Amino acid sequence: MxxxxxxxxxxxxxxxxxxLNRGMAAVATAPYASTSNGLNAGWPLSKPGQVESQRIGxxxxxxxxxxxxxxxxxxxxLARQDRGLISGIAAYRRHPWQRQAAEAPVLWQEGGSRLLDYGGDGVPLLVVPSLVNRAHVLDLLPDHSMLRHLAAQGTRVLLLDWGWPGEAERRFTLTDYIAGRLERALTAPAVAALGPAVLVGYCMGGLLVLAEALRRPDRVRALALLATPWDFAAGGADVAARAQGAARMLPMLEPLLQAQGALPVDVLQALFAGLDPWAIARKFRAFGRLDPADRRATLFVALEDWLNDGVPLAAPVARECLGGWYGRNEPGSGRWQVAGAAVRPEALTLPCFLAIPQADRIVPPASALALAGQIPHAHxxxxxxxxxxxxAGSRAEQALWAPLLQWLSRL
Incomplete structure (x- = not known):
């Protein structure tokens, strides 16, 4: 084997x-002719579970x-689904694809962070991803890469790869990342020689470039925010409850943060899994039914490898995000500060493009739309x-790459 x-x-x-828990819950809510000897006789059911059991009965x-x-x-x-899940996971773990992308030249480096040059001619783009994932999701496959596509279509593409947080970075706050490392990358001689850049921020990276654009509008030509959260209470009662639940975990995580100086990758993965607990099982059962040589299988493996190769989050930043963003909703309430200054999107005078995924489970559309409502004349x-x-999905070119290029062409 x-x-x-x-x-x-x-x-x-x-x-x-x-x-397993999903299967046990399904068995527990199934009605029986006589529950005195049934497997569910001793199961404590929630009220919704009791209602469902009565409905089925x-x-x-x-x-x-x-x-x-x-x-x-x-x-x-349930047995078929369990077999499908195990089969899908085994197929993924044995799939022969391995990432072999060519490394882009390094224009600037500080600590574990590097500024990678994807080439191209035209308006310079400085692309900034999240701090908790590897940057190469935007350069996933040689023939399916957002960055290489943009570079081939008339832009000069630079990527800020945050890298793995070392001893110094594990003491970083958001101010250190934004007013420090990001600003030094933006003002590095190799970047300054290209003229004011369009800052492109993905997910958490959107919040970072937003704050930097307000700090250094002289170095920024325009702003593109991709799936960027803002109001962490927007989107309904369930969204607000999840945000508060994430914040309540902070005291339990504190011993780990103090011991390691960072929030470990597996803890971050567990937090993301809580957004849709059954999604992993669904997608691996579906993957198990694919031909391993199918293009869709290769794309699935590339994305899963990226997801599983996460990056720890510096402890001070984890506290700011869980406590300040999710717990106190500091961005949405106007209280988020970087280097002592409030981050005010309404003060932006730059052209702004906001891409908002309608099926986003990580950043609810209402959270990103709240930011769009704060920015004057946002597209x-x-x-x-x-x-x-x-x-990075199979339809990403139509969903994002082409609309972003159209907007850039009008600058």
Whole structure:
């Protein structure tokens, strides 16, 4: 048997446990002819679970179906889904694809961070990703790369790769990253020689470039914010509750932050998994049905490898994000500060492009739209895609790359 080439999805025990818990909940809510001897007799059901069990029982009785036969059908389906999940994970771990992208030249470097030059001619773009993921999601495959596509279509593309946080970076605050490292990259001689740049921020990177554009408008020609959050309470009661739940985890994570100086990758992955607990199982069951040689399989593996190769988040930044952004909603309430100055989107006088994925589970559209409402004369592009699919999915060129280029051509 071929040994596994990779160890994801991370953290694997969590994803297997979520699939198990879903199955146990399905069994627990299944009605029986007699619960005195049924497997669910001792299960404490939530009120929604009780309502669902009663609904199923009434439907079975109305159709004269046997509750025992229904229970057997549920167990058979759960077994098929479990086999599909394990098969999909095994297929992913043994898939032969390996990343072999050519390394872009380095224009500037500080600590673990590098400014990579993807070439091209035309308006300079300085692209800034999130701090918690590898930057190469924007350069996923040689023939499916947002950065290489933009460079080939009349722009000069630079990427700020934050790198792995070393000893110095683990003491960084958001101010250190924005007013320090990002600003020094923006004002480096190699970048300054190109003239004012368009700052392009993806996800968390959008908040970073927004704050930097307000600090140094003399070095910024325009601003493109891709799936960028702002109001962490917008999007309904469920969204607000999840934000508060993330903030409440901070005291429990504090011993880990103090011991390691960073929030580990697997903890970050677990937090993201909580946004859609069943998504991992669904997508791996679907992947297991693909031909490994199919183009879709290669793209899936490339994206999963990127997701599982995350980056720890410096402890001070983790506290600011979980406590300040999610807990106190400092950006949305106008209280977020960088280097002692409030970040005020309404003060922007630059052209601004905001791409907002309609199927985004990481940044709810309402959160990003709240930012668009603060920026004067913002160009809003709503795209029928998800958070990652917008930038790197199979339809990313139509969803984002082409509309962004059209906007850039009008600058």
């Amino acid at each position: 071929t040994p596994p080439l990779r160890r994801g999805p991370r953290p694997l025990p969590l994803h297997l446990s979520l699939a 009434a439907a079975l009785a109305g159709g004269r179906h046997s509750p025992e036969a229904f229970r057997a059908a549920v167990l058979r389906r 809003i592009h709503m795209t029928p895609a998800g958070h990652i699919g917008m930038a």
